[in-house]
Amino acid sequence: MGRPFTFPGRTIVVTGGANGIGRALAERFLAEGxxxxxxxxxxxxxxxxxxxxxGERARAHTLDVTDAAAVAALIEEVERDAPIDLWCSNAGVATGGGLGSDADWDLTWRVHVQAHVHVARLLLPRMIERGGGHLLVTASAAGLLTNVDSAPYSVTKHGAVALAEWLAIRHWDEGIDVSCLCPLGVNTAMTAGDGPTAATRLGGDYIEPADVARSVVEALGEGRFLILPHPQAAVMEQRRASDRDRWLSGMRRAHKRLLDAG
Ligand SMILES: NC(=O)c1ccc[n+]([C@@H]2O[C@H](COP(=O)([O-])OP(=O)(O)OC[C@H]3O[C@@H](n4cnc5c(N)ncnc54)[C@H](O)[C@@H]3O)[C@@H](O)[C@H]2O)c1
Incomplete structure (x- = not known):
């Protein structure tokens, strides 16, 4: 377990905070003080x-998380008033299905992986210098298991999980706590167009962004790295780790059933 995070009095940045999970995180963090x-x-x-x-404790900022100079400018601006205690790297993009175009790979890499590298380069040294800080990476269950629909989404979310683990190991002694959020399906704009055969449905019923935010607050309060708002994701991950071939067969069968039923 890591060091527990407490909310009262804290300064927090949530990327992708205008909508969906990010918005629910912002709302819940404010409710926590x-x-x-x-x-x-x-x-x-x-x-x-x-x-x-x-409300008045929330502030808006236009930011492209893939633009390192813009991330640096935001950090500078926020920290003129108070140090950032928690940065939530939550912005994400869905691309089309299949193997994807080069543009899909480029965009998902920059948003789901490189954006977190910018934060690690620009904010973690400041946090380390003042004795610590917290980073939350919104990856996905697709980054622990796989998303059968979209290769770029799945692979770059695996990258996000791997980067979060790397940061959690390398910077622990310097006071940095990292958490990694890995939901299955959540009812947001990203999944609004999901039809009956969307691979995300393999994970069961979609939950609400507020449910995800509740899990995040609980996990940060316990100083936990892995945040799984859907309990079944833990079972699926264990099955995958214990027998990869069996798990792959199960995924093939489940995906075929989904397509046949759709
Ligand atoms: N909805 C799900 O089922 C689900 C499941 C697992 C993980 N996730 C992840 O959760 C995170 C939030 O997704 P959501 O479901 O709330 O989707 P959403 O589409 O409602 O929100 C994503 C937000 O990210 C913003 N964004 C996109 N590119 C950006 C960029 N370059 N810079 C700054 N902001 C950018 C969008 O404007 C949007 O407000 C994403 O990382 C997503 O991959 C979602």
Missing amino acids: AARVVIADLDGQGAARTAAEL
Whole structure:
């Protein structure tokens, strides 16, 4: 277990905070007593709308997480007032299915992996210098298991999990706590178009963003690395680890059943 995170009085940044899971995280962090939550999103209008709805302790910022200079400028601006205690690297993108185009690979790599590298380079040294800090990476159960629909999504989310683990190991002694959020299906704009054969359905019923936020607050309070808002994800991961060939056969059968039923 890591060091527990407490919310009252804290300064928190949530990327992709305008909508879905990020918005629910921001709302819940404020309810837990955070002093300030910065909602940083490529969708600047959405960020402004969400911040206005969440009240005066929420602030909006237009940010492209793939732009290192913009991330540096945001850190600088926020820390002029107070140090950032928790950075939630939550922004994410869905691409089309299949093996994907080069553009899909490029975008998902930059948003799901490289964006977290920017934060590690730019914010962690500041946190280390002042004795510690917390980083939350929103990966996905697709990064622990696999998403049968989209190769770029699945592979880059595996990259996000691997990077989160690397950071958690390498920076622990310097006071850095890392948590990695790995939900199965969640009802957000990202999954709104999912039809009956969407591979995410293999994980069972979708849950609400507020359920995810509750799991995150619980896990950060316990200083836990892996956050699985769907309990079945833990069982699936254990099955995968204990017998990979059996797990792959099960996935092939389950995917075929899904396609046949659709
Ligand atoms: N919805 C699910 O079923 C599910 C499951 C597992 C993991 N996730 C992950 O959860 C995270 C949040 O997704 P969501 O479901 O809330 O989707 P969402 O589409 O509701 O929210 C994603 C947000 O990220 C923002 N964004 C996209 N690219 C950005 C960029 N370059 N810079 C800054 N912001 C950017 C979008 O504007 C949007 O507000 C993502 O990382 C996603 O991959 C979602």
